[in-house]
Amino acid sequence: MQDKAPEIVPAVSLHNLTKSYGHGKPVLKGIDLEIWPGEFFTLLGPSGSGKTTTLRLIGGFEFPDAGEISLCGEDVSRLPPYRRDVNTMFQDYALFPHMSLRDNVAYGIKIRRVPEPKRRERATQALEMVHLEGVADRRPSQLSGGQRQRVALARALVNEPSLILLDEPLGALDLKLRREMQVELKRIQKQTGITFVYVTHDQEEALSMSDRIAVFSEGRLEQVGTPQELYEHPASTFVACFIGSSNILTEAGQDILLRPEDVRVEAQGYVPSPDEAVMPGTVTEIAYLGPVTRCRVRGASEDDSILAILPSRLARGLREGEPVAAVWFRAAAYRLPASAA
Amino acid sequence: MNGSLRNIAVWTAALAVLAFLLLPLCVVLIYAFDAASVQVWPIRGLSLKWFVSTWADEEVRSALLISVEVAGLATLLASVLGTLAALGMNGLSSRIVQAGSFFLTLPIAMPGVLTGIAMNSFFTTCGLPFNLVTLVIAHTTFCTVVVYSNVMARLRRLSPTLLEAAQDMGATPFQGFLTVTLPLLGGAIMSGMLLAFALSFDEVIVSTFTAGSETTLPLWIFGAIRLGQHMPEVNVVVFAVMAVTLVPVVMGQKLAASASRE
Numbered sequence: 001m002q003d004k005a006p007e008i009v010p011a012v013s014l015h016n017l018t019k020s021y022g023h024g025k026p027v028l029k030g031i032d033l034e035i036w037p038g039e040f041f042t043l044l045g046p047s048g049s050g051k052t053t054t055l056r057l058i059g060g061f062e063f064p065d066a067g068e069i070s071l072c073g074e075d076v077s078r079l080p081p082y083r084r085d086v087n088t089m090f091q092d093y094a095l096f097p098h099m100s101l102r103d104n105v106a107y108g109i110k111i112r113r114v115p116e117p118k119r120r121e122r123a124t125q126a127l128e129m130v131h132l133e134g135v136a137d138r139r140p141s142q143l144s145g146g147q148r149q150r151v152a153l154a155r156a157l158v159n160e161p162s163l164i165l166l167d168e169p170l171g172a173l174d175l176k177l178r179r180e181m182q183v184e185l186k187r188i189q190k191q192t193g194i195t196f197v198y199v200t201h202d203q204e205e206a207l208s209m210s211d212r213i214a215v216f217s218e219g220r221l222e223q224v225g226t227p228q229e230l231y232e233h234p235a236s237t238f239v240a241c242f243i244g245s246s247n248i249l250t251e252a253g254q255d256i257l258l259r260p261e262d263v264r265v266e267a268q269g270y271v272p273s274p275d276e277a278v279m280p281g282t283v284t285e286i287a288y289l290g291p292v293t294r295c296r297v298r299g300a301s302e303d304d305s306i307l308a309i310l311p312s313r314l315a316r317g318l319r320e321g322e323p324v325a326a327v328w329f330r331a332a333a334y335r336l337p338a339s340a341a
Numbered sequence: 342m343n344g345s346l347r348n349i350a351v352w353t354a355a356l357a358v359l360a361f362l363l364l365p366l367c368v369v370l371i372y373a374f375d376a377a378s379v380q381v382w383p384i385r386g387l388s389l390k391w392f393v394s395t396w397a398d399e400e401v402r403s404a405l406l407i408s409v410e411v412a413g414l415a416t417l418l419a420s421v422l423g424t425l426a427a428l429g430m431n432g433l434s435s436r437i438v439q440a441g442s443f444f445l446t447l448p449i450a451m452p453g454v455l456t457g458i459a460m461n462s463f464f465t466t467c468g469l470p471f472n473l474v475t476l477v478i479a480h481t482t483f484c485t486v487v488v489y490s491n492v493m494a495r496l497r498r499l500s501p502t503l504l505e506a507a508q509d510m511g512a513t514p515f516q517g518f519l520t521v522t523l524p525l526l527g528g529a530i531m532s533g534m535l536l537a538f539a540l541s542f543d544e545v546i547v548s549t550f551t552a553g554s555e556t557t558l559p560l561w562i563f564g565a566i567r568l569g570q571h572m573p574e575v576n577v578v579v580f581a582v583m584a585v586t587l588v589p590v591v592m593g594q595k596l597a598a599s600a601s602r603e
Contacts, residue, residue: 094506108510
């Protein structure tokens with residue numbers, strides 16, 4: 001990255017960030033990360049992996065034990081939140097219950113002493129961007145969850161920060177609304193060009209929205225890359241298993257990743273071509289999911305079990321207990337790098 | 342037992358309890374409008390003449406003034422002390438909060454006689470003469486508890502991310518306190534103050550030990566009853582005290598309820 005664009009200063013740069021809470025065990029064990037201006041960057045990982053702590057450190061709500069945080073080239077490691085050009089969309093929205101939506105949105109620019117006519121105009125613009133200009137005089141308690149969430153976004157946008165942090169903002173929404181908001185967030189991010197740092201534990205959400213993703217596990221970074229890189233060339237077994245569903249085969253002590261959608265199910269006695277691998281077995285489980293069907297094939301032993309995800313029209317004839325052959329192209333199997341631990 | 346019978350039983354019991362609680366109050370209220378100067382049931386006739394003569398009574402007037410002054414000053418002091426105590430406690434570990442709350446609430450939890458005697462000997466030791474000042478100090482102790490408990494309850498339901506959001510938006514901690522915390526605590530502080538005022542206004546025991554020669558309204562009633570004088574006026578004063586304490590209690594409860602809905 002450095003030699004590719006030496007003149008670009010990263011929007012966020014984390015250097016050897018460590019943090020532990022109280023007398024407990026460390027939450028972050030040395031995070032190095034660079035986020036580029038205009039990126040939709042996702043911190044992904046299971047709960048307790050350190051992604052939210054990293055976000056809170058960037059926001060200034062907590063301070064690192066060691067390491068450095070720079071925003072646009074400026075070291076802010078010890079600056080409080082109100083001295084950083086960053087706004088946060090909180091998980092519980094944190095809307096001020098005693099203020100109207102307009103006052104909620106205008107809070108930041110009022111504190112920064114933007115004069116009244118200008119302030120009102122910018123608050124209205126921000127509310128328009130999230131399609132809530134019609135209810136500007138309501139209180140947060142009169143809104144639905146999805147609307148509150150939009151207000152929280154408008155409240156961050158109105159300050160025109162260089163960076164917006166989003167802490168699992170869609171966690172409380174139902175699936176349909178979640179999908180809508182994913183599209184909406186992505187649209188607003190593109191439109192404004194503001195760098196978004198997004199925390200989620202939902203790998204599907206991360207894949208569909210992000211320019212790049214950092215995968216966290218137990219306070220460390222497992223891998224940083226584009227969704228495609230992470231899915232197709234995971235750097236570790238952890239990443240392979242956390243992103244998408246996967247079959248992990250072992251061959252000569254090395255983990256091999258085989259994505260279920262690369263597996264076909266053929267009739268027993270199928271004769272493979274030279275570039276194909278085959279595992280004879282029995283169908284133990286069939287789950288119809290609409291467009292696709294999940295099918296588990298068990299081989300000779302209990303451990304030799306392969307999951308296949310088939311287009312449903314190809315899975316129509318399959319029955320549980322039926323002897324079959326799981327078939328895949330050898331080229332589809334990906335050798336995972338030996339894990340460092 | 343069938344449904345309607347059970348209903349009748351429940352209602353009867355409820356009315357009996359209410360009557361037990363409220364009948365004595367009603368009797369006093371009715372006597373306040375009695376035309377006669379000696380209390381005999383049933384009353385002779387309705388009249389407002391005792392209201393007029395009570396209002397004209399210098400002793401009653403000065404007692405009323407002292408009561409209002411004491412309750413007002415104690416409530417003001419308590420609103421500041423109680424709110425600061427709650428804000429200070431908030432965010433500390435729960436064990437410290439428990440211990441702190443225990444000591445803060447002692448003035449209300451302990452029998453008034455104990456608090457009264459303790460105050461009395463404390464002021465004497467310090468060489469403070471008993472007057473309005475000692476009375477206000479004594480009342481402030483238990484008024485503070487009421488404000489503290491009210492504000493603490495509200496603070497506990499306040500999401501800590503609200504303050505983080507304010508700071509995130511560029512507000513310093515003090516600006517955040519002024520624009521977010523204080524407005525959200527306003528209802529709780531007000532309802533605490535109203536309850537504290539009511540509590541102070543009809544306090545007898547602690548006042549007895551700390552008033553010196555000052556006479557608050559409840560102390561005047563106490564004295565009048567003991568001497569068996571001015572009984573019609575006592576009824577009128579009781580009526581007034583009830584009105585004055587009931588209004589803030591009801592208002593305080595409404596405020597607290599509306600604050601908790603936000």
